[in-house]
Amino acid sequence: MRISVDPVLIDTLNEAPPLAKVGGQPWTEIPQDLYIPPDALEVFLEAFEGPLDLLLYLIRRQNLNILDIPIAEVTRQYMNYLALMQDMRLELAAEYLLMAAWLAEIKSRLLLPRPAQAEAEELDPRAELVRRLQEYERFQQAAQRLDALPRLERDVFAASAAPVERQIQREPPPVNLADLLNALRDVMTRAELFGHHQIQQEALSVRERMSQVLEQLDAQHFTSFTALFRPEEGRRGIVVTFMAVLELLREALLELVQVEPFAPIHLRRRI
Amino acid sequence: MPELKIILEAVLLAAGEPLSLDRLLDIFPETERPEREVLRSTLVKLAADYAGRGMELAEVASGFRLQVPGTFAPWVSRLWEERAAHYSRALLETLALIAYRQPITRGEIEEVRGVSLSSSIMKTLQERDWIKVIGHREVPGRPALYATTRDFLDYFGLKSLSELPPLTTPRDLDVISAELERRASVTPDSPPLPEPFHV
Amino acid sequence: MPELKIILEAVLLAAGEPLSLDRLLDIFPETERPEREVLRSTLVKLAADYAGRGMELAEVASGFRLQVPGTFAPWVSRLWEERAAHYSRALLETLALIAYRQPITRGEIEEVRGVSLSSSIMKTLQERDWIKVIGHREVPGRPALYATTRDFLDYFGLKSLSELPPLTTPRDLDVISAELERRASVTPDSPPLPEPFHV
Numbered sequence: 001m002r003i004s005v006d007p008v009l010i011d012t013l014n015e016a017p018p019l020a021k022v023g024g025q026p027w028t029e030i031p032q033d034l035y036i037p038p039d040a041l042e043v044f045l046e047a048f049e050g051p052l053d054l055l056l057y058l059i060r061r062q063n064l065n066i067l068d069i070p071i072a073e074v075t076r077q078y079m080n081y082l083a084l085m086q087d088m089r090l091e092l093a094a095e096y097l098l099m100a101a102w103l104a105e106i107k108s109r110l111l112l113p114r115p116a117q118a119e120a121e122e123l124d125p126r127a128e129l130v131r132r133l134q135e136y137e138r139f140q141q142a143a144q145r146l147d148a149l150p151r152l153e154r155d156v157f158a159a160s161a162a163p164v165e166r167q168i169q170r171e172p173p174p175v176n177l178a179d180l181l182n183a184l185r186d187v188m189t190r191a192e193l194f195g196h197h198q199i200q201q202e203a204l205s206v207r208e209r210m211s212q213v214l215e216q217l218d219a220q221h222f223t224s225f226t227a228l229f230r231p232e233e234g235r236r237g238i239v240v241t242f243m244a245v246l247e248l249l250r251e252a253l254l255e256l257v258q259v260e261p262f263a264p265i266h267l268r269r270r271i
Numbered sequence: 272m273p274e275l276k277i278i279l280e281a282v283l284l285a286a287g288e289p290l291s292l293d294r295l296l297d298i299f300p301e302t303e304r305p306e307r308e309v310l311r312s313t314l315v316k317l318a319a320d321y322a323g324r325g326m327e328l329a330e331v332a333s334g335f336r337l338q339v340p341g342t343f344a345p346w347v348s349r350l351w352e353e354r355a356a357h358y359s360r361a362l363l364e365t366l367a368l369i370a371y372r373q374p375i376t377r378g379e380i381e382e383v384r385g386v387s388l389s390s391s392i393m394k395t396l397q398e399r400d401w402i403k404v405i406g407h408r409e410v411p412g413r414p415a416l417y418a419t420t421r422d423f424l425d426y427f428g429l430k431s432l433s434e435l436p437p438l439t440t441p442r443d444l445d446v447i448s449a450e451l452e453r454r455a456s457v458t459p460d461s462p463p464l465p466e467p468f469h470v
Numbered sequence: 471m472p473e474l475k476i477i478l479e480a481v482l483l484a485a486g487e488p489l490s491l492d493r494l495l496d497i498f499p500e501t502e503r504p505e506r507e508v509l510r511s512t513l514v515k516l517a518a519d520y521a522g523r524g525m526e527l528a529e530v531a532s533g534f535r536l537q538v539p540g541t542f543a544p545w546v547s548r549l550w551e552e553r554a555a556h557y558s559r560a561l562l563e564t565l566a567l568i569a570y571r572q573p574i575t576r577g578e579i580e581e582v583r584g585v586s587l588s589s590s591i592m593k594t595l596q597e598r599d600w601i602k603v604i605g606h607r608e609v610p611g612r613p614a615l616y617a618t619t620r621d622f623l624d625y626f627g628l629k630s631l632s633e634l635p636p637l638t639t640p641r642d643l644d645v646i647s648a649e650l651e652r653r654a655s656v657t658p659d660s661p662p663l664p665e666p667f668h669v
Contacts, residue, residue: 124451179562181635
């Protein structure tokens, strides 16, 4: 359950409608013992960022110096707030209860008489609480200053104008021969092609020449067999071309036509 | 070929995000690449062009950004109904702690704030790319160490963390303690507080 | 309050997208809203300001937009140059198989690699002009036969396929590979490989 407050109603307190509902009971007037100004009702108790926040709130409300906290009084108020939260069935986090215990401990230590000689060494029991409150307060302030910085999308805005032509230039990845070789070794090792596969016997240059011959030929027209050979390549080149043609024929990639024995041989690609 | 200053203007506008000097140099083919110092002085000239205009050249952590100054927020914000997010106090306090105390663990944040930290806050901050995990503290549980990002600086218009508003200086515990003792001896009793709010 | 023209400039720059006259009018509170005709003539004045600058005001279907003219494309497009990542293992293996076993069908590549081949790999290799279809095998389905291109040879600095390191045994491949790396680190130009494979 929440305390719901209509700010307009606060200005017109004499009016009948309930100011707030607490524990199901409608409030039609501000309680006399309320030391917090009415607008504080707008602050939901659940909006406190934990026990340190609540304590700082109590201290600020009283314009108290953080170094001069009357522990007994602050503890009493703190406990009242916890009671209020419990009445409103806010889930009370462990941190709040821990703080209550801490406050009670400080209070009891302050009440205990201290031997004169111990006084010198012993820190004031409030010191640690004050340190933590101060530390938290620093970051509360830092958060406020951070929030006040001119922020993109709220205060300043990125200026942009769409380019008329936006082409993305893509650089293809570089590859080196060693990469290629490594890839081949991997695939070959996996395929266990070595030892019994024809690759070992097969001439790479024959494979290359097979590609070249296929490119040279077309499917529509016959090409003269002799046109495939280039004398400048010498004997080895001729042998390679011849083997390439044989291999292509074996793989049924070419069609060979010879009208009669010793007549010119013609080749074309199978469609 | 257009003037260098105008090319920079075009590129910054097309980018719509901060561009570092290196990235600005990279838009020129090697043979036409200006000197770094020339680039810098040209940017200064460009910035001067925008006096009294609807934009300004700002230098943030990731480089140079053309932006619409805050003076125009009243009109610009009417373009988008709900664009400028309002962040909760819890989120801002957490962000402040990470910004000023980085690298920091979740436990350390919780200790200063005195309250446990909701996961949604850390998630929001990470989704906005304002914070990131930069390592782990070598203690049991190896908690993640958080730090702010370059995007965080860009977003808040800062060139570096040193431009953050200064933190108020903490008071030394011994000083606090001495102060408390002194006061206690002067005024043993604090004035009573007004009546608390009862329900 | 800034001049109307400057407010429009700021809003158009912040929007980064076309804004219709109606939307531009909407950014003003009702009491300060300019006449439609005033708005239009102010936009004309604004457009004139951009002569010789890195931006221009264009009227497109959905309204007015500040844009970077096409003349700046040579510089602007370099902003988005994508740094090449690496090719996948699958792509390199496929390329190696095509280089050493050409002409080869897709099915044959799949058979050796033992996995099916993604179309994107063949597409990438073709787009890079490293492989091409040089025919079809006369078997059911008439699968395309792939071979490497002259561009492929040029890229790897080979005069012909016979300059590719010879295929022998995996162990030899290790040796060749180590040799290639050694040479690459010593001299930028790779000298011819020891013994090309001859018929």
